Amino acid sequence: MTETPLSDVPGGTITTPRGFLAGATHAGIKYPEPDRLDLALLSSERPCAGAGVYTQHAFRGPPILITERHLANGRAQAVIANSGVSNSLYGDEGLRFAEQMAEYAAAQLGVAADDVVVASTGVTGWRLPIERIRDALPNITLSPDGGESFARAIMTTDTVPKQAAVRFEWQGATYAVGGCAKGSGMIHPNMATMLAFLTTDAPVDPAVIHSLLSDAAGESFNMLTIDGDTSPNDMVVLLANGAAGGETIGPGHAALPLLRAAVTHVAVSLTRQLARDGEGAGKLLVVRVEGAATVEDARRAARAIVLSPLVKTAVYGNDPNWGRVLVAAGYSGAQVRERDVALSIQGVEVFRGGAVPFDEAALSRSLAQEEVRIELHLGAGDASATAYGCDLTPEYVRINSEYTT
Amino acid sequence: MTETPLSDVPGGTITTPRGFLAGATHAGIKYPEPDRLDLALLSSERPCAGAGVYTQHAFRGPPILITERHLANGRAQAVIANSGVSNSLYGDEGLRFAEQMAEYAAAQLGVAADDVVVASTGVTGWRLPIERIRDALPNITLSPDGGESFARAIMTTDTVPKQAAVRFEWQGATYAVGGCAKGSGMIHPNMATMLAFLTTDAPVDPAVIHSLLSDAAGESFNMLTIDGDTSPNDMVVLLANGAAGGETIGPGHAALPLLRAAVTHVAVSLTRQLARDGEGAGKLLVVRVEGAATVEDARRAARAIVLSPLVKTAVYGNDPNWGRVLVAAGYSGAQVRERDVALSIQGVEVFRGGAVPFDEAALSRSLAQEEVRIELHLGAGDASATAYGCDLTPEYVRINSEYTT
Numbered sequence: 027m028t029e030t031p032l033s034d035v036p037g038g039t040i041t042t043p044r045g046f047l048a049g050a051t052h053a054g055i056k057y058p059e060p061d062r063l064d065l066a067l068l069s070s071e072r073p074c075a076g077a078g079v080y081t082q083h084a085f086r087g088p089p090i091l092i093t094e095r096h097l098a099n100g101r102a103q104a105v106i107a108n109s110g111v112s113n114s115l116y117g118d119e120g121l122r123f124a125e126q127m128a129e130y131a132a133a134q135l136g137v138a139a140d141d142v143v144v145a146s147t148g149v150t151g152w153r154l155p156i157e158r159i160r161d162a163l164p165n166i167t168l169s170p171d172g173g174e175s176f177a178r179a180i181m182t183t184d185t186v187p188k189q190a191a192v193r194f195e196w197q198g199a200t201y202a203v204g205g206c207a208k209g210s211g212m213i214h215p216n217m218a219t220m221l222a223f224l225t226t227d228a229p230v231d232p233a234v235i236h237s238l239l240s241d242a243a244g245e246s247f248n249m250l251t252i253d254g255d256t257s258p259n260d261m262v263v264l265l266a267n268g269a270a271g272g273e274t275i276g277p278g279h280a281a282l283p284l285l286r287a288a289v290t291h292v293a294v295s296l297t298r299q300l301a302r303d304g305e306g307a308g309k310l311l312v313v314r315v316e317g318a319a320t321v322e323d324a325r326r327a328a329r330a331i332v333l334s335p336l337v338k339t340a341v342y343g344n345d346p347n348w349g350r351v352l353v354a355a356g357y358s359g360a361q362v363r364e365r366d367v368a369l370s371i372q373g374v375e376v377f378r379g380g381a382v383p384f385d386e387a388a389l390s391r392s393l394a395q396e397e398v399r400i401e402l403h404l405g406a407g408d409a410s411a412t413a414y415g416c417d418l419t420p421e422y423v424r425i426n427s428e429y430t431t
Numbered sequence: 432m433t434e435t436p437l438s439d440v441p442g443g444t445i446t447t448p449r450g451f452l453a454g455a456t457h458a459g460i461k462y463p464e465p466d467r468l469d470l471a472l473l474s475s476e477r478p479c480a481g482a483g484v485y486t487q488h489a490f491r492g493p494p495i496l497i498t499e500r501h502l503a504n505g506r507a508q509a510v511i512a513n514s515g516v517s518n519s520l521y522g523d524e525g526l527r528f529a530e531q532m533a534e535y536a537a538a539q540l541g542v543a544a545d546d547v548v549v550a551s552t553g554v555t556g557w558r559l560p561i562e563r564i565r566d567a568l569p570n571i572t573l574s575p576d577g578g579e580s581f582a583r584a585i586m587t588t589d590t591v592p593k594q595a596a597v598r599f600e601w602q603g604a605t606y607a608v609g610g611c612a613k614g615s616g617m618i619h620p621n622m623a624t625m626l627a628f629l630t631t632d633a634p635v636d637p638a639v640i641h642s643l644l645s646d647a648a649g650e651s652f653n654m655l656t657i658d659g660d661t662s663p664n665d666m667v668v669l670l671a672n673g674a675a676g677g678e679t680i681g682p683g684h685a686a687l688p689l690l691r692a693a694v695t696h697v698a699v700s701l702t703r704q705l706a707r708d709g710e711g712a713g714k715l716l717v718v719r720v721e722g723a724a725t726v727e728d729a730r731r732a733a734r735a736i737v738l739s740p741l742v743k744t745a746v747y748g749n750d751p752n753w754g755r756v757l758v759a760a761g762y763s764g765a766q767v768r769e770r771d772v773a774l775s776i777q778g779v780e781v782f783r784g785g786a787v788p789f790d791e792a793a794l795s796r797s798l799a800q801e802e803v804r805i806e807l808h809l810g811a812g813d814a815s816a817t818a819y820g821c822d823l824t825p826e827y828v829r830i831n832s833e834y835t836t
Contacts, residue, residue: 084761085769115757115769117785150754151786253740255755256762335658335740336831343832349555350660352520356489357661364490364520380522381556418832420825426741427748427823 038191039173045269048172050179053162056110063179076102087114088124100232229268231276306421328413330358338418366405443596444578450674453577455584458567461515481507492519505637634673636681651698711826733818735763743823771810
C-alpha cells in the first residue's frame, strides 16, 4: 500500500466519510450496565450503493438473511446493529425480529425498510428482546461524530473498539473510506460473530461495489482466523454514498484501483486489530506466503499455518519451532516440496531446502514482541497471500472453558 | 460390535496372533536413560499379506516412502521402528537411512529387505543416528511375549502404551487380531507422528487386505483428531500371516465381515486410547453423528465438532454449551438444517429443532467424567459416523509452548 497516495486518518471512523451519521444507546439487551452501549444506528444522508459478504455457515442467522435480501438490489441507506443477543438459532420468530429491526430503523429515519442493513451479535439461541430495541431506538442521536459510539456498541468480548479510516485525492476531490469491526474470538455463551462495516463518500457504481468489497475481504477478513470457528452471523458490508462528488466510479474507471486500494487498506487495518484482540491473544501473528503456484495455494498455506495450534503455542512460548510451520504448510493442500521451500521467522532465515543454522536464543528473544512475522517462500510460482491470527495462550482456554450459565 | 462374537483379549498385543515375534532395545537415539526402549522389531515366522495407509502430507518422510514401496506387492514379513528422531525433513540422506534400517533388519532376520516395513517417530529435521540403530539391533531378542516392549519402544510423548487384541472363531479355527499405536499429539520438538501396527494370524488374500485396513482406518484412526495437525510420518500397517490356518479369506468369503469387524474393533480401541492420551487431555470426547445425507457428511460434521477449540474448551470446563456444537456442525460443510437437528450431550437432549429446556447444573456435573459423548442427529438421511478427540486444556498450551531447545 505504501506506493499509493493513501493517508491514514488518525482516529478515523465510519463517519469520517462525508454524509454519514451514527449514534448508539443502551437498550439493555443483555448487559445491565447503563453506560454499556448495545444498540447502534448508521445512516447516510442519501441512498448508497451497497454490498455485503456473508458467512457460508449452514445456520445463517436472520440478520444475514434479511441483510442479503435488502442488499440484493445493490442499494441501502442505513444500518441497525445490536450486541448482547445474536438472534440466531431461534427459529421463525428470529426472522420476524430481524425484519422488525429494519422496520423500526426505517420508520425513525424516514427511509425504506428494505434499504436497512441488520446485524446482531451476542448469545446464540436466546430470544432477542425486540421490545427493548423498539423502545430504545428513539434515544439514539445521530451525529457526524457518532462513528466511535457505533463501534463501541457492537463490541462483545472485544477489549477495544476497532476503527480505521483513510483519505485519498482524485482529480481535485478528496475521498474517504472508513470502517469499524468487532471481534472474531468466541466466549461462552456468545458466538464468534465477526461484523465489519465500511463506508465511503466516493460515488461508486453499483456494478462494481460487490467486487470492490469481495476483493478487499479476500485479502483481509477472509484471511483472519482466531480459532477456525465461524459463526452464523458473520458479515461485512460496504456503503458508498457519493457525498464527496465527482464522476461515478464504475467498471474500468481510472480511479477504481485507488479506491480498491483504499477499501482494502481499511479492511486490512481492521483485520490486524481484530487479530491482535483475539481472545486471550498476546501477539499478532502475520504469515506471508510467497512463491505459491496459485493464489488459492498461497491462501491455503498461510491459513493453515496461522490456524495450527502448534504454531500458535510456539509463538506464545517464543519458540522458533520452524518444523511446525513447515508441517502445517505441508498438510495445507498447497503444492509444496521440501527442497524448494525457504522459511524466515522475524526476518531470520531458518530453512532453505534444508535446515539453516541460526542463533536460537536470539530468535527466541526476537519472538517476544507484540507482532510475529513468518515468511514462507514455496518456490512453486508467483502467487502470494497474507494471513492474520494470534498466539494460543492459557488465557484462551481459561476464557472459553469458564462455565457461566 | 457387541452383536459379533468377538472376545477382547485382556493384555493383548501385536504378538497375540500366532506366529508373530517382537522385541525392543535401547539404542540411545535421543533418550539417554538406558532403560528407555527406542528401537523395536516385529517379525512373522512366515511371509504376510500386508497393507499400509499413509499420511497425505506434502512432506511425506522417508519411512513412508520406503514402506509404501515395500508394501506395493502386498507382502511383508517384518517391521523395524524407532522413536526419538523422525527421520523426516532431512533431505536425501534421510531416504538412505530409511533404506538402511530395512537392510539391517532384513540381514538380522534373514528376510528380503523389501519385505521390511520402516517407521520412525520423534524430532523432525534432526539427523537419524543410523549407526546406533545398526549397533543396537543385534541386542533385540524376539519373543512371542515381546508385543508390549514393541509398543513401549515407539512411544514419544505418550504417557501409556496403547495395545489391544481380540479373538474370534470361524469353522473350528480361532483367529486373533492384535495391535499397538503411539500418540497423535505433538510436543516440541517432536512431531505428531501417529503410528499403528495391526497383526492377525488369519489367512488373508492380498486382494482384500488393503480394503480391510482402509475400511478399519476410515472408522477409527481417520476419525481421530487431537489438534488437527498431521505429520509427515503417520502410518497404519496391517500384516496377516495365516498362522492360524484355515481357508484363505478373499473377496466374498463368508468370514470376511467378521474379520473386518475384528480389525475395526482393535483399530477403534487403539483410537480411543490415543484420544484419551492426547496431549494435556483430561477427557475422551466421542462425537456420534447420525441421520446424515452421506457418510462423508457424517464424518465432516463429527470431525468439525471434535476439532472445534470452543467445543473442546467447553468440554474441559464442564459447560453444556450446545450452541458451540451446532455451530461447528453448521460450518463443517455437511448438509444440515436448524429445524431438522436433534442434539444430546451425555444422553440429555438439549436441542430438537430449537432449544429444549434441561437441567444445566445436572448436565454440567455429568460432564465431569472421563468420557464425554455428544450425539447429533441431522435428520437428513441414514448415514452415520463417530469421531474421537479430547478436551483442550491449559496443560496442552503449557506442553506445547515450552521452549526446550
